[in-house]
Amino acid sequence: MRKHPPSKWLTLAATCFGLLMLYIDLFIVNVALPTIGQDFRTPLSTVSWTISGYALMIGVLPMGIGRLGDLWGQRSVYLAGLVIFSAASFACGLAPDITVLIVFRVVQGIGAAIMTPGTLAIIVRAFPQSQHGLAIGINGGISGLGLIAGPVLGGLLVQGESWRWIFLVNIPLGIIALIMTILFIPSSHEETASVPVDWLGLALLSVGLLCLLFGVTRAGEEGWTNGVVVGSCLSGVVLLALFVITERRVRWPLIDLALFRNRQFVMGCLGFFFFSAALYGSQPYWSLFLQNTWRFSPLQGGLAFVPATGLIVLLTPVTGILAQWAKARRDVFLLGGLLLSGISFLFVTLTLSPQSTYSNGLLPAFLMRGLAIPVVTSCTTLAVVNAVSLKQSGLASGTIAMARNIGTAFGVAVLNQVYLFHVNSTLSLSSAASRAAADQFLLPAQGENVLGVETSIFQAFGLIALTCALLCGGAIILVFFMHPRMRNKVLATPAQENFSETLSNVSHGKK
Template structure:
């Protein structure tokens, strides 16, 4: 490494730094997609229910979402590079623990800890980039950052599918270890330390506690609502707890000397709009990948590798378009790019409402490609709009807020579509199996394990088992189509939000939207 040090100078340091941050981001995003492809294998080996699979995803995204703002704030206070490296270590250690997990509970617990590591890492990637690149180059840098994210999304399903099929689903977590080592080496070599020198260095513990309580209760209610009953005492108690926790968080943050979330950021319409878009696009994207991974393997019969390869058109579009979108955001501004991107995402979802039990891949290809282009046109301009609408000294906490809304959106997407999915599947399965003589308890068990329903019948009459298998597959597709309608509606509403809230033209520190924020602060004062 010492032989490479002379090549590092003021002219290229920021590009080496961008490479370091992209390397770490690659690890986080790779983990998202490899897990989706491995879900059916995890379901079979650990005999996990649909809710259990949701928690395999949501335990990670929930802790990730809840602690992202904390990770960004800690980076601003303690040093962004220092907190980032701590996150890499936690992420790698938890990945190793997941790889040896003996049961579903251990797997979910490991995923929760992995989310903590990711929460310490993720804000650092964007805040460090924002601190070393001037506003006129930031769109290009963030576009490259988003393109690397797309690269991880692209190869993740293939790598995950190959490891799952030929080695074990556990190998996908061990894959993080060498990537983590590389991220640490490159970061130590290239990335400078930075922090917010304008603060008194106080950590908002009460804000962390109230936000964690409110979000955790809300997501748990969404995931378990169908299983426990929406009118049950447990679900009602969780919803009340969520409302109280989130309301308390707002009150605490408004009174804190150094709040974890500075609500003055949201006086900027562009910052507010970018965060709303972050929630919406992640809601649509993660929910789609979650359920389509199950659909292609459990319903269409693809292997893990075959399913992974078929995701490639979507993620390759992200790789190709994201850097271009970043450059266009520098030139024309992010508003119209985001609106067009979300409209394409909504169109892709509408096309996916026509899925059937025997749908060919030719029907999946166009919406997959549209989805990739739409996500690429949305993500990097959205990030550029958010980061350019706040002072660079606040880049860490602003990045944390944006990333939190992305991850909360993904968590809500999987949880909300999971709740809708089970409701629609239960009703449809009841219609298709009317008169079959199956007891309600077995029908409920089939709903929780759609896609492997025929296997759940065990030694039952082969004719009945075949009927149950067909009915379960049809119920799965019916419920999936209903979920796609919900996601499409939300994506189109996001395009409207972008047009209404995000400022037209280029956005830079000290101009445009920043003046809007300064005026709001003056008026409030």
């Protein structure tokens, strides 16, 4: 007797629960960094590698792992990632020192990187194409819920000085996710299951991306001219070039390079890279500004983002349906979302001052971001996934996840240099203590140049917002050229459009 597959809605629930756990973990650790540093008597620069090590893995691995899921079955690969993530979370919670914690955070990042492409690929396979927008929208809404729950839950746990629970909380969540995966996610057997894995290609791709992302991450701290940064980035470029050469020669390549001649796929991922650099790359600086300059507590800092993340949770399912319905007009909505994102940053650049408050200085920008992010995320994801065949859904999911994560790291590095350049140049005549405080978004003690430092911080933060607006502009240009028909439609005059339509009718034998 043939066993019926689980309901697609139960499959969606199982993957969304796993994704919620990942997003809670992604943002919960940020709040705990100072407490972890105090407990281990370790400087913040070292403790920050608990985030950087995790980020490196989720930036490097999803593309290759997504392809492995296409070959071996998304359910099996997703389960493996879930087990690794949960076990590493337990080890992080019991870590006796900062070194052990960083090591197991890297392992935890590997588990998350294995899970990430599987969540979207499983959903795409479970639902018919006509419902992909709805499923992707619900999936994105759950991600937004993690954006809310992570900082708030982290603030509650850390205030009780029980930072270890930010990792141990993943154990019961991981067990529930494991049970739901076994019960509700069907196994997939593709025709490509017998295709051998290109291990050399996977190694070159992973190590090349690791070197490149490590260099970009270090650039945020050391600058782009640092020897380690330059050497790491050059090594990454060389290894990725060798990966391309290898893929052109092997019989069963890890990734079909013809995919990168697909304009919709490439432009969609590149546009999402610039969008992520602006939106997610700027996230740490908004938190630093709120907590260090405006003296918000960790919990207050987390709650400050709730208006934006609340809109993301509510609107992402709706925008997913809208993106599915829009079809040919989807790019128009995407451009509108990117434009609104850019305007939100320009608003901060033009209006924020030392006299501003949260309500009139940052809240309007947060609300605009809350409206824009669901539109951009749903439309981009649907465009990229629909640009490839179903058998390449894991690869597409991994690529867009990689674009988001590497874009975020790139944004953090670039924005850090923008901020430090302005602060150090405007405070060059101030004391070392004033400059050191300003570098951390802090105002110096009384008696120092408080007014000058405050002005410099606000101006530098405005430059961060302006840079983010320019990054959104880059994404707009890429999306504009995503489809030739869209570019031609926008640039053509009405007479040209009528001539083109007449020519098309003649070519098809119409009168």
